[in-house]
Amino acid sequence: MITGDASYIKKINRSLIIREIVKEGMISRADLSKLTALTRATISVQVSDLLEEELVVEKQLEHNSVGRRPIMLSINAKAGYTLGIDLDAGHISFLVTDLLGNSLSSATIHVESNSYNEILSLLTQQIAEYITKYSDNRYGIVGIVIAVHGLVSSNEEIHYIPRLGWSSVSLKTDLEKAVGIQIHIENNANLSSFAESVFWHHETDSLLSLTLYSGIGLGMIINNKFYRGHDGFAGEIGHMIVAPDGRPCECGNKGCWEKYASEASVLSTLAKQKKLPHVTYEQVRDWINSEDEEVLETMEQFINYLSIGINNIINIFNPETILVDSELLRIYPDSIDKIKQKLTSKTSHYKNLLISSIGEKSTILGACALAIQYFLDVPVLNLSHNFEKSSTEPTKK
Template sequence: MVIGDSAYIKKINRSLILQKIIEHEYISRADLSKITGLNKATISVQVADLLDEGLIVETQQEHNNVGRRPIMLSINEQAGFVLGVDFNYQQLMYTVSNLKGISVQQQTVVLESEAYETVIEQLIEDIHRYQANYADSRYGLVSVTIGVHGTVNKETESIRFFPAYNWHQKNIKTDLEKALDIPIAIENNANLSAYAEKVYHYHESTNLLSVILTSGIGSGIIIDGNVHKGYHGYAGEMGHMIISPDGELCRCGNHGCWELYASEPKFLEKLAIALNLPSITIAEVETLRDENNPVVCEHFERLLHYLSIGLNNVINLYNPETIVLNSRLLHVFPNSIDRITEHLPSSVSQYREITLSQLGNNACGMGACALGIQHFLDVSEMRVKAAG
């Protein structure tokens, strides 16, 4: 018989208890015992420790029923904060979240320079400022997680390639940690977005694909509950799947890549040319759609056609339960999802649902925050009720 190390078992139990408190938002000791299967004495000791550490708080909920009001436990949202950064081309989108996973502050910093060193300096300055702003809480700012719109080496958390900047092999984690006294994590933006969809909305989906159409086409893949990164960490570059042999030339060197035909930037670029305009925004597309502009309708039909070709391919590859499309454009056109499913008639392609992301532009930042909380509290899974 193998006897488990008691400290290890205590750590596992603590993790499970914290996980359930996050998931239920407010929960009594008795219900914690029921849900976790841990006896009341274990719950009582662990809860006392967590109260001492200031990670949870007790509240007595009001209700109209006669009888004793149970004491409820919840995460102490003021105990500490995490910073998530969505690092896109020429902009840093900061999200600060409390330990409940609720966003408390957002700020976007526009980057003037394309020089890596200047961007690092900006990040260091901003992170220092956030650390100072949240220093009064018990644990202060506990971590920074940066979602990069490029490929990230799984082992070193360095940037392998940031296409929009044409940066190769940048040791961003090391460079930041040299100047900062806070844990830094680097992830791919699409992976964080897929993770956020699961944490905030699709708790039960163990096989989820998040396809982001807003800058090129990126995708995050969750297989059996975990983000699938691939051998080096570069899985999910679906935008460069070839869907039109001998098609348009892509910046990657191939012809006919999916993102040239189905991403929002390319849609807007081609539509502007067709309408003889220097550029066009999503809001302007919406106005033209209201007027039933034939050029806009025709371009949207073409987008649906090519979007569905790519989706058909990835559905066959992954057999996903949930496909979340992160797009501003699809929100503008009515019945977009129904139209896409009409374009997927194959009896072989199997999935449970296709939906539009409710997190939208905040997905990467919220995912970054949730991952920071997961690491800080050392829990194996995050399930947060409502997106902040």
């Protein structure tokens, strides 16, 4: 039984109720009482407050049996919006969702400059426009979370973003001063793992998510919480050395894993082989389908180096589920089976090794989901996976 200050108890009870309403989608007051072990009187008072705040709505179920039709409770998805931002070198992506994670609009801006001041100005302008555009309900934009592809400290300060060349910048503070709304900053791999947990893999509380696009990041959900390490820098697994005295890395070391097993490194290698300025996934798919020997050899090297790192991760963390977010793995036949065949150590134990079902948008979906969790103030968030509802609003730069 929870004891303590009355206001604190009320807050805990409110969190329990909201969590169950979100999880179930629709639920009656009676069932809420059973699931939360709270009295019907407590449920009645709390639900009355939530209805008044327009966070919850009532729905009456249609049914054919005799008796009163049950009154069901649902989260009012239209009460507010979240804004997720994926900040990467060369482009910035934006996603707006409702309070149940349904995608409402998305846009990507291509950015040539890596200048902190220029990108800060651009973000300030875009955020202000979104706040104005989505002010048509009670709460408007309820939360903004920005994903960055680099080191973020426990107090949300950006320590280092290799591809942007940023070190020790206070993006959170600068943006909050400019737009007058709270901003959260989070590592992209952490947000990817959060999206996997929230939208898809509810059954596990031990989940690792590898993102392989511009580098290699590791997001870790342990006991339904981010594992951040001492200063918040845990998960920079891309800088694990797999080839001593190997290729130089922006971090200052040589032979880092992401120089051999990230998609950027593979696509760069293929571009050099084909004497092209850049390579697309469609081209890689065509080369694979035509059994181009040089490309197949490069892909096998990619699989080999990827397997080395995954083997190390398994031995360190003993996870239940490992998800790998990679378009190259999706287009390369039997890629996961090839990796599993290389995980031959008798000391390695894991349950699931899967390619992400969400894909590259997991980062920005995770940003929106984290904003929802902050706003609803729930310890665990389970949302249905509505990935096909986003509309695109291209913005030009």
